[in-house]
Amino acid sequence: MGADEKGYFTEGNSVEVVTGRNAGAKDERLKEVMDVITRKLHEAVKELEPTQEEWMQAILFLTRTGQMCNEWRQEFILLSDVLGVSMLVDAINNRKPSGASESTVLGPFHVADAPELPMGANICLDSKGEDMVIEGRILDTEGKPIANAVIDVWQANDEGFYDVQQKGIQPDFNLRGIFRTGPNGHYWFRAVKPKYYPIPDDGPVGQLLGHLGRHPYRPAHLHYIISADGFETLTTHIFDPDDPYIHSDAVFGVKKSLLAKFNRVNDPGRAKRYEFAGDFWEVAHNFVLARSRT
Amino acid sequence: MGADEKGYFTEGNSVEVVTGRNAGAKDERLKEVMDVITRKLHEAVKELEPTQEEWMQAILFLTRTGQMCNEWRQEFILLSDVLGVSMLVDAINNRKPSGASESTVLGPFHVADAPELPMGANICLDSKGEDMVIEGRILDTEGKPIANAVIDVWQANDEGFYDVQQKGIQPDFNLRGIFRTGPNGHYWFRAVKPKYYPIPDDGPVGQLLGHLGRHPYRPAHLHYIISADGFETLTTHIFDPDDPYIHSDAVFGVKKSLLAKFNRVNDPGRAKRYEFAGDFWEVAHNFVLARSRT
Numbered sequence: 297m298g299a300d301e302k303g304y305f306t307e308g309n310s311v312e313v314v315t316g317r318n319a320g321a322k323d324e325r326l327k328e329v330m331d332v333i334t335r336k337l338h339e340a341v342k343e344l345e346p347t348q349e350e351w352m353q354a355i356l357f358l359t360r361t362g363q364m365c366n367e368w369r370q371e372f373i374l375l376s377d378v379l380g381v382s383m384l385v386d387a388i389n390n391r392k393p394s395g396a397s398e399s400t401v402l403g404p405f406h407v408a409d410a411p412e413l414p415m416g417a418n419i420c421l422d423s424k425g426e427d428m429v430i431e432g433r434i435l436d437t438e439g440k441p442i443a444n445a446v447i448d449v450w451q452a453n454d455e456g457f458y459d460v461q462q463k464g465i466q467p468d469f470n471l472r473g474i475f476r477t478g479p480n481g482h483y484w485f486r487a488v489k490p491k492y493y494p495i496p497d498d499g500p501v502g503q504l505l506g507h508l509g510r511h512p513y514r515p516a517h518l519h520y521i522i523s524a525d526g527f528e529t530l531t532t533h534i535f536d537p538d539d540p541y542i543h544s545d546a547v548f549g550v551k552k553s554l555l556a557k558f559n560r561v562n563d564p565g566r567a568k569r570y571e572f573a574g575d576f577w578e579v580a581h582n583f584v585l586a587r588s589r590t
Numbered sequence: 591m592g593a594d595e596k597g598y599f600t601e602g603n604s605v606e607v608v609t610g611r612n613a614g615a616k617d618e619r620l621k622e623v624m625d626v627i628t629r630k631l632h633e634a635v636k637e638l639e640p641t642q643e644e645w646m647q648a649i650l651f652l653t654r655t656g657q658m659c660n661e662w663r664q665e666f667i668l669l670s671d672v673l674g675v676s677m678l679v680d681a682i683n684n685r686k687p688s689g690a691s692e693s694t695v696l697g698p699f700h701v702a703d704a705p706e707l708p709m710g711a712n713i714c715l716d717s718k719g720e721d722m723v724i725e726g727r728i729l730d731t732e733g734k735p736i737a738n739a740v741i742d743v744w745q746a747n748d749e750g751f752y753d754v755q756q757k758g759i760q761p762d763f764n765l766r767g768i769f770r771t772g773p774n775g776h777y778w779f780r781a782v783k784p785k786y787y788p789i790p791d792d793g794p795v796g797q798l799l800g801h802l803g804r805h806p807y808r809p810a811h812l813h814y815i816i817s818a819d820g821f822e823t824l825t826t827h828i829f830d831p832d833d834p835y836i837h838s839d840a841v842f843g844v845k846k847s848l849l850a851k852f853n854r855v856n857d858p859g860r861a862k863r864y865e866f867a868g869d870f871w872e873v874a875h876n877f878v879l880a881r882s883r884t
């Protein structure tokens with residue numbers, strides 16, 4: 297019997313026989329990954345006892361998912377998202393010390409080269425939607441302000457679309473901006489109230505959601521990447537707790553600590569200072585960064 | 591809080607939150623399948639704690655696998671094969687009563703419309719390779735012969751290629767045939783000794799095998815589908831136990847009961863009767879069919 301195997305495959309020894317073949321792997325981590333994936337796959341098959349037809353349906357689903365992918369569309373990331381895998385990987389890689397702001401998924405709509413703007417700028421470039429002002433502080437876990445923190449923010453518009461989804465309709469870099477804090481750690485900018493939106497649901501993942509009786513919507517949110525020297529970079533959102541989908545985010549991105557009250561304000565004096573035409577929305581939210589673990 | 595969820599996602603409750611969303615699924619089996627797959631996926635992620643980069647590598651591997659598929663190539667079936675999943679599904683769906691011949695995977699090279707041939711015909715149409723004669727009986731589990739059993743056989747040639755892989759090089763239907771037993775359940779036909787061959791290894795699955803230190807070869811075999819009224823159809827192989835890869839079939843298809851001794855014969859009288867030029871190979875193997883479960 298060859299040294300590279302433990303005998304012939306049977307239903308009982310299936311995991312040992314298959315993972316036994318990985319003994320010669322040069323990359324220890326790859327071996328570990330394939331050992332665990334093989335074991336969990338075999339456990340799933342043994343629990344489900346799929347028919348040959350069900351197995352073929354799974355093969356064809358994965359094939360369609362791969363073939364839906366192109367330069368603009370990553371259907372396997374969507375699949376990972378709707379199965380909670382993306383959030384789980386995010387959680388595992390971003391365990392924060394007590395008091396630090398929590399992370400959530402990056403999402404597909406970040407753009408690397410958004411413009412740096414002066415504090416207070418309006419990131420809404422097309423005057424569409426309901427005016428909103430967002431402000432708060434960037435703090436360390438002792439509550440001290442962080443100067444020179446870089447806040448990269450992006451959001452969907454009042455119809456639930458990002459600029460990159462509506463090239464030629466929205467101005468380039470609409471509802472995106474980069475801000476830098478001063479010594480008091482304070483930030484503020486103007487924008488419009490975002491709206492919930494569906495993840496792309498015209499592919500195999502959208503069909504799966506439909507068959508499972510699930511909707512494809514993400515509750516209204518703003519995305520942030522906040523970085524500062526000596527601190528861990530924070531990738532997160534803030535969410536509108538009054539959104540109809542706040543308890544059923546299609547990608548499971550909502551955390552209690554990321555809810556930020558969106559308050560409706562009737563104050564003609566403040567509206568005039570912000571150059572808003574009338575009533576507006578106001579969101580106050582502080583972010584707390586964890587110190588880098590050297 | 592919506593009735594369709596159990597609270598916000600955390601590392602601890604990830605399975606319950608994600609599977610809780612499937613509560614509205616109309617298809618109970620789909621719900622069960624997705625519940626188990628979600629649970630096993632989350633277990634794997636929690637055990638492995640992948641980095642974001644490793645997660646992205648997995649996404650891109652699955653994407654490449656889907657994009658390798660076309661009319662002629664099914665890379666996700668290959669992946670299922672090399673992870674032992676195909677054999678496991680086969681085993682679960684073909685648990686046989688004691689004494690019945692065991693099944694193994696169908697493989698991708700079966701052709702539906704092979705010609706029916708008279709018993710004893712030579713399925714080798716191009717005189718390439720070492721002559722071989724195969725014979726035996728089709729029996730029930732009491733050892734009684736089965737008349738009118740249909741034997742669909744196909745095999746690779748002496749270089750490890752099926753006819754469909756070498757259109758224009760091998761004659762159509764080379765090394766394929768359908769035979770029907772008479773009252774004594776006996777079958778025999780002439781062929782050539784098959785050779786081991788690699789599964790297609792120029793794609794992502796072949797690369798994975800390489801990284802795992804695994805070879806892509808299947809030991810030499812003949813494929814069979816054997817059917818008869820009142821019996822379960824048997825999809826199986828017989829293997830050459832002296833093949834260099836017999837203990838390390840890339841797709842785990844070998845079972846002890848499927849080994850069939852390939853004997854070298856020097857017998858000019860028999861060779862002449864078979865119209866063979868000299869020494870030949872002989873394989874004797876009976877197949878036992880299980881009665882249909884109503």
Ligand SMILES: [Cu+2]
Pocket residue numbers: 297298299837
């Ligand atoms: Cu051995």
Ligand SMILES: [Fe+3]
Pocket residue numbers: 403405452517519
């Ligand atoms: Fe978003």
Ligand SMILES: [Fe+3]
Pocket residue numbers: 697699746808811813
């Ligand atoms: Fe084969």
